Amino acid sequence: MAPASIAPFQARRQQLIALMMEQGGGIAIIPTARELIRNNDNHFPFRHDSYFYYLSGFSEPEAVIVLIAQAEQQRSILFCREKDPEHEIWDGFRFGPTAAQSNFGFDFAYPIESLNDKMPELLADAGKLFYSNQTEPHLNHQLSQWMQTVRGKSRSGISAPAITIDVRELLDEMRLIKDPHEIALMQRAASISGAAHARAMRHARPGQFEYELEAELLHEFRRHGAQAPAYGSIVASGANACVLHYQHNQAQIREGDLILIDAGCEFDSYAADITRTFPASGKFSAAQKNVYNLVLNAQQAAMAWARAGAVYMDGHHAAVRVLTEGMLDLGLLDKNIVGNVDDAIAGLAYRQFYMHGTGHWLGLDVHDVGRYRDVQKMGDERPYRRLQEGMVITIEPGMYVRPADNVPEQYWNIGIRIEDDILITADGHLNLSRDTPKTVAEIEAEMRSATSVCPA
Known part of the structure; x- marks a missing residue:
């Protein structure tokens, strides 16, 4: 369900982007939590990551926020699950990227399946990386692969972020x-x-x-x-x-x-x-x-x-x-x-x-x-x-x-x-x-x- 007002979440994203700009700009990556198996094929009740929710109001699993903070562009991007009528019969409603973009006030939204294709492009010449290595381990591995892909283009004059700043340090002060x-x-x-x-x-x-x-x-x-x-x-x-x-x-x-x-x-x-x-x-x-x-x-x-x-x-x-x-x-x-x-x-x-x-x-x-x-x-x-x-x-x-x-x-x-x-x-x-x-x-x-x- 979408929040009654998306304004507070949009304001927090803008505040974080402003803090990133104060430190030279860059790209922030904030994932939500993963679903966890309780036993056999039964899951624990899903609870989103607090940092992710603080910036989005979005409570579905399999989602990532990307914020771009650069002088020439400032964007908020949500990656989330596609609409899937068959899965929705079993597990309930999904917004899908199109509805999520409008209902939660993001500039862009893409299917989570496109994350691996999109991220090397977004990381290229992005400046600093605002990310926490305390996040979900699977994303740490994916991030390493994305960075390798970008570094592989260095002869073309493209650079990967060389400095990583713990985005949670900024968000902790905001959340206080x-x-x-x-x-x-x-x-x-x-x-x-x-x-x-x-x-x-x-x-x-x-x-x-x-x-x-x-x-x-x-x-x-x-x-x-x-x-x-x-x-x-x-x-x-x-x-x-x-x-x-x-x-x-x-x-x-x-x-x-x-x-x-x-x-x-x-x-x-x-x-x-x-x-x-x-x-x-x-x-x-x-x-x-x-x-x-x-x-x-x-x-x-x-x-x-x-x-x-x-x-x-x-x-x-x-x-x-x-x-x-x-x-x-x-x-x-x-x-x-x-x-x-x-x-x-x-x-x-x-x-x-x-x-x-x-x-x-x-x-x-x-x-x-x-x-x-x-x-x-x-x-x-x-x-x-x-x-x-x-x-x-x-x-x-x-x-x-x-x-x-x-x-x-x-x-x-x-x-x-x-x-x-x-x-x-x-x-x-x-x-x-x-x-x-x-x-x-x-x-x-x-x-x-x-x-x-x-x-x-």
Whole structure:
């Protein structure tokens, strides 16, 4: 299906061409992903390459974008599958080059079968090559053959590109700043995902299995038009919540367990990433509430730094300080051993209970592209970059208390993470997942509301 508006995709192609021109011009080649066999003749569900989709809005397999950036000509070209009524009976609609050219706003479109014939011609005297060797291996081999063909014409005065620039370096910087079209899609993804989390809260009760709540998430994703989960959903109860990347989702939920759900949908290729933690019984115990409110306070401290001009790591440092102070106050860290707050942070004592960062970029990929350190400086000591309007980050502090001799027993197996999707704006930030129940009172009220609509 063609996007509602092709203007954002055309604008991105023009922006990339302009960046190529700044570096002397040349030719860019961006392929989509390949279809992959799952077993025998059954394929995994196809998902296009994010870079390719970012520039095209085109979601069919077997396709390549070529952009020409030269003083005398600037062109966008799409190679895609031909129309094939027989194949369409089995596999569904194909645009074909003619319809794809008009529906997706390319200057030219050709059958993918003509790629090997066309590319040596397009590469001849093209200038620099903008390409990523991290792309599909089969295309690397084809590119080598095309370059050999062009080099074979050197006696005729024709030259092949002598310099290759990683096109993803340019696209990563573009993708970091979301345009209004992207923001609208990400808001939709976050709203659907938030509703799915609330549904899981309403349906949860001791005795269920984790996969039953996963099914509730999937139900809510699909009934609102999301195409798929943005990543493997985490539904972790009890001790499983202390496993950061737990995805088995097979355990039975017990009375007194906390349930940590880290899940988000993908809507028109854009990801949401939300985490909430709630009590299976519908009410937090005193120990659970203490840790939960500590993590919530840490998230609020980090969010205070979610604004244009702040250094990316400022929020992480703020969260770490709040968490470490709380660990000392709750007796999870022994002041006689680790010292005061500053000592505990310097000695990384908090990492017994909090061992990951406080967020990441979010966009077409759940862990979206873009460097976290200043791209203008080199070396290992590069400072972290500053946040800019249009960036989208997650903020996700947590605490994971495993049984240990130095840990009070009432806190054993409490795993809590709270994560929201944050758009950096001109005057601060917008929480895209703001409608997802989050405070202790909101969560307990959401779970109470299920008694009349979700019978046991």
